[in-house]
Amino acid sequence: MRSEFFLLLIACLAIIAPAKAQAPAAEQKPQVAGFEDMKAARAALDEIIRAYETGDIGTIQARLDPAMIGYQRFLDGMRRDTANLKQIRLHLFEANVTAGPDVAMIQVAWEKRFFGVADFTPGIFSGRSSFLMHRSRDGWRLAAVSGDNPFSSESGVLATLTVMPAAIPLAAVPFCPGAFPLSIELVDPDLAGLQSVTIEAFTSQGDREGVVLTAVSPGRFRRSTLPLCQDPAPPVGSSGGVEIRNTAVPATLTFRYIDANPGANRPPATLSRSVVIR
């Protein structure tokens, strides 16, 4: 890929080198975007963000092009957010703006803070996005959001899966039946509104179980203990607990979650974290 890159770089320069010998297709003054264009595009984006925070989806809808790919998914996701999440505050930082003659691309990191509608539990999502803004006759319009979508909790944000600790001494694992204090947390804004989610746990010894995580705030699922125990007998699958055959350690316990919509134009992605038992 690196050699392809340099070949293309040379090709780019070759394209330009004798440029003045060529006649342009259309006599036009070259357009170069300036900071005023970038500022206007950012102001238009800020206006959309304020409308999203206040739940004014009608204003956003009026500023979208009906030909936008995923128009209805975008709108439905925003409406679902304004019903499920209260007091939404979207904080943008580390902004980088790239502008062309009629296009501006604003790259930012974001944090979205909110309270769940049912019990007012605070929550926070974070991600990185590129907002594509197009200049139209009536100003700058939002053409698309790529990367993690902060506006619509079902439009694709990459999940995070965390498991602590990463290593467990066999001596600390109770004999069956028993449970072990293992912290598992999954954050997937695409699943905001679900009360629980099941991820997969499997061991290198052949056991395989579903592990239910409970929502602690919209899109954030957690459990603090796992039915994990040791036994000299071979494990039994789908028994409701993860069994470690203590005569065959070290063993690896892996947790796996498939993020169906990870954003950034990425197809369904598998996230996994492993714990070593020795």
Place this chain on the structure above:
Amino acid sequence: MIRCSRQAETIRRGLTSAALPGLVLGLSNSPALATSQLADNGAVLAQFAQASGGPAPELVKGEDGTTQIEWHGNATVDFYSRSASGGATLTPYSGGQFHRIGMQSDLRGTAPEGDVSWMQLALTQSDDPSLLLLGNSQINTLSAGRAGQGYRLALGDVAVSHSSLGANMPLRGILAQRYFGQTLVSASAGVIAESWEALADQGRRRMFLKNAYALKAESPFGQNLQAYATVQGYREDGDSVGANAPALVPSSGNTATAGLNWREGRYYLQAEGGLSRYGEKGLDGHRDRALIVDGGWQGDKLGLRLGHHDLGRYYASLSGLAGAGIRETYANASWQAAQWMSLTGDVRRSENQMAAPPVPPPPPTIPPTPVTPYTPFVGKTEAANLRAQFTFLDVPGLGLGLSVGESHGKSSGGSSNRNANQGANLTYMQPAWNASLGYQNSTLKNSIAAGSDSRSDTWTASYGRNWSDATAVAPASWMLNATASGSFQRQHLENGTTSTLNTLNLVVMGERSQWGRLSAILGGSRGHDATGGELRQHWYQLDAGRALGQRGGIRLYLRAMSSFQDRAAIAYRDKTAGVQLSYAF
């Protein structure tokens, strides 16, 4: 802005090769530069050389005697003190003394033949973690290039905008475009990275670096038709992130597309089709396709649009516009039915193959553990929206907007959802005052998250008034504007509980020439959540500014927000007081 056009000289080289540090230093010397609004080239270039510490661009006498250098820019410095409480989950702000320095420089040279060379740089330096989470400085924009008749070359931050299904994204690299006769060839290559700092420092990366290229050729066929073809690809660098990065497999993708734009009289059509190959390291690859067609007819009072988009789940492109896993068909019409009424209607059917799946129970154990295949979950949605706008000829300034929309969704897993919304907004505008009254109602039902099914009613009202000494022949020397607004929202959840939030906000802005400007905001909200817990918030903001000379300015600001202080678990507040100095040239 500094504008130089006095002498019959042309800058042949140097503008695009100017050293970046020089430009940055040049900003710090801006007071000296500001003494001359209209300087000759020699003076500007001497200052440039002094600022950059290197030789100035060479000046060569031109043939037609016109050269134009423009240098726009500004610098702002903020010092502020903030107190904050509540923790990171509730507020992005932390307490302390902070500063922020922002600089922008836009240097351009226009050659006699009209070719433009430019170099743009924007920087932020701050010790406030709510502005810059990692590090304390950031390049916000870095771009240089040259554009003229039939060609464009850009380096740095480049906006690649080739097509909807091909490449449409920001890139840190190079972009070159040139006409060969009537055919436009565009090529770009570079790296997709979170920022320039992440590109330089692995410790600041949270995503893989993505090496990318994109090519496009476009040519007209007759007066009404343009056709184009694109090729692009990318590969994520698996070694580019540290051990704490998301547990993802680096991927690669290649795409080829072909499309056309046609317009004849009142009809127009845009279409593009694409084929892609996507792969994750160590896993089987996927081939997929995409097609979009958008067309329409625009009459004097009626406009019709029709479109169909079909993008496979594994369609991998470099376009932010190309949302994978979408199939939708829509019809949209705008009709100026009468002088006092316009209507906009939209119906569409969408299929979302990336919808959040209901989580299936784990499959039975079949040792050794096989990899679970991903089970596609398809969400189908049918939606209709109608908006009407009325103006009343007998009552100038009075307007009424009505909207109604509904969407029904079903999944292959048997779940369903429904969104319905209605709204009305009445506005009245006069030169000295304006008022509005609005109502919105929305209902949401979702069988896989029934706990949040609800109906919301929201009323909004506002009244604004302007005062000034403007007359028919003289502009205003002072003005005052005041706006009071309120919103009243009530949400009924299916489980029988209710939450309310009533908000009032008052904004006053005044400006007097030679004095400066002042704005004040005062607001508060009261209500309760679905558990019955009381919600109380209040906020205020004062902002005063005035010019310092022709190009400078000073601003003082104080803003504060206090939320839910009588509920310790969710209480947060922040207060900021600061001063900003600015200089523009």
